[in-house]
Amino acid sequence: MTADLPVVVIGAGPIGLAAAANLHNRGIDFIVLESGTTAGAAVREWDHIRLFSPWSQLIDPEAAKVLAEAGWSEPDPRRYPTGGTWASDYLQPLADALGGAVHYGATVTGVAKRGRDLIVDSGRDDAPFTVHVDSAGGEQRIHARAVIDCSGTWSGANPLGGDGLPAVGERAESQRITYRVPDLQDHSIRARYAGTHVVVAGTGVSAKTALVNLADLDGTTVSWLVRRPTTGNAFGGGENDELAERGALGARAQKVVESGRVDTVTGFRTAAVETQSNGQLTLTSFDGESVPDVDEVIVLTGFRPDLSILTEVRLDLDFVLQAPRDLAPLIDPNVHSCGTVYPHGAKELAQPDAGFYLAGMKSYGRATSFLAMTGFEQVRSVVAEIAGDHESAARVELTLPDSGVCGGSGLFDEAEASGDGGCCGAPAGADVATP
Known part of the structure; x- marks a missing residue:
């Protein structure tokens, strides 16, 4: 039975x-x-x-x-x-x-x-x-x-490639590409990123965490690759977020980006990772735009x-x-x-x-x-x-903390949803409590 x-x-x-x-x-x-x-x-x-x-x-x-x-x-x-x-x-x-x-x-x-x-x-x-x-x-x-x-x-970490598949050269350069938030409290990992040019790809909480942490490293240059045409609501709902720590993380990330310590590149969907003659990397988008002289890549795209x-x-x-x-x-x-x-x-x-x-x-x-x-x-x-x-x-019941923002990740070239910072409808979902 x-x-x-x-x-x-x-x-x-x-x-x-x-x-x-x-x-x-x-x-x-x-x-x-x-x-x-x-x-x-x-x-x-x-x-x-x-x-x-x-x-x-x-x-x-x-x-x-x-x-x-x-x-x-x-x-x-x-x-x-x-x-x-x-x-x-x-x-x-x-x-x-x-x-x-x-x-x-x-x-x-x-x-x-x-x-x-x-x-x-x-x-x-x-x-x-x-x-x-x-x-x-x-x-x-x-x-x-x-x-x-x-x-x-x-x-099942998503790849760097902007079409959902690994970019050309992404696998070949796997030693310099990570798909996790680095633990910069570990001295060996901190040394890996200190004084280098680091690219961070992604806009979720993991990416914001990485941006905030990397900005504290002396001599480190950070480029932030955003697939959307604008950063829009990437920083979250701030004080409107009912998960206070999530809102605070977004606010810290926004402060770091607006301070000039991060170079933001929008509308960038990676097509290729190429090795330069000096050993550094160049990331090229499907539109032909490039980010050169890269030492390390952190892919946090879901x-x-x-x-x-x-x-x-x-x-x-x-x-x-x-x-x-x-x-x-x-x-x-x-x-x-x-x-x-x-x-x-x-x-x-x-x-x-x-x-x-x-x-x-x-x-x-x-x-x-x-x-x-x-x-x-x-x-x-x-x-x-x-x-x-x-x-x-x-009899299912679920009330989740409101993220305090509008605009879904499905947006591509369309303009971001506009609003006053509040949500558009019923109680919103939130990123899982992970990095």
């Missing part, structure tokens, strides 16, 4: 562990598969970054119940942890409290319906899922009644989901965002210029193969406006649906 099988959760990050906590509290058997060696392995890769969401927004309610039973002391809800603190003081204790159901070093290589590839209809609805796993013990096949994919998008493990699962994804089709209209920046996010849960996240759900950052595909709180509500609804509590699953 499929009902006797466990639910498999892919990923032991903030949303995967929240899903596990919901399953635990409902008495549903589950297994969490984490490719890393610890809980929150991806979060630990940006352990030096302080989140712009306070502890009060970073702890799942059901997870708090599990931790309370284990004698955990909740941190000050008003404080802002770093990624490292979030992982060590919350995610790891939560995983420990969930016990042996959390498996580390377990890399999911594929998900399918047992004995059926993508094209087989016969008996598909009644067949359990088979999750293919590689671990130190060898290959495993785990049968599951349902699968919740919370594997995130951290491994992330995309890795769908390679899901080739045998029937998915219904939006062709633009690569997010669940019913969710995409709620988060598409081409449609909602304010990043408006309405309540959503199991109904929007479910896929054609019944019992399979995308949740967390991966559910947003290429969209960026994601908060941990969004994921917590997603998995609460999904687990309720798996448990047969359809009323609870349908």
Whole structure:
């Protein structure tokens, strides 16, 4: 019987562990598969970054119940942890409290319906899922009644190339290109960027963090590549932002840029990375514009989901965002210029193969406006649906902090939306509490 099988959760990050906590509290058997060696392995890769969401927004309610039973002391809800603190003081204790159901070093290589590839209809609805796993013990096949994919998008950094593919020469110069916010508190990393010409590509919170940090390095020249024709609302809503730390970061970045310590190049969509005779780099745009004499490039242009493990699962994804089709209209920046996010849960996240759900950052595909709180509500609804509590699953409620700005990332050559700095409509989404 499929009902006797466990639910498999892919990923032991903030949303995967929240899903596990919901399953635990409902008495549903589950297994969490984490490719890393610890809980929150991806979060630990940006352990030096302080989140712009306070502890009060970073702890799942059901997870708090599990931790309370284990004698955990909740941190000050008003404080802002770093990624490292979030992982060590919350995610790891939560995983420990969930016990042996959390498996580390377990890399999911594929998900399918047992004995059926993508094209087989016969008996598909009644067949359990088979999750293919590689671990130190060898290959495993785990049968599951349902699968919740919370594997995130951290491994899928977008390239520098302005058309969504690596620019010519981008791979060849990989030693001088990074896709993460550098930890300038590390002396060796600080030395790498000090006194050099650094290009930062991107306009999100990660890019703003990098601009602020690099501006403090003596002798470092910073060029900021912006794909849009203007910087527009790239600095966020400032004092209008209901996440105060996010607004403050934007204000600091704007001050740095306007001080002249950063050279802003707008309308620049990178086509090629070329090596000069002196060993430095030249970045060339599709329009023929160039930024020469570059030593280092920091690419912070967002992330995309890795769908390679899901080739045998029937998915219904939006062709633009690569997010669940019913969710995409709620988060598409081409449609909602304010990043408006309405309540959503199991109904929007479910896929054609019944019992399979995308949740967390991966559910947003290429969209960026994601908060941990969004994921917590997603998995609460999904687990309720798996448990047969359809009323609870349908009762989704979500109120997110307003970003205080208009203008979606889908804008290309069009003028930015105008306004007085407030948002255009309903409560706005926010960038996930990551770097």
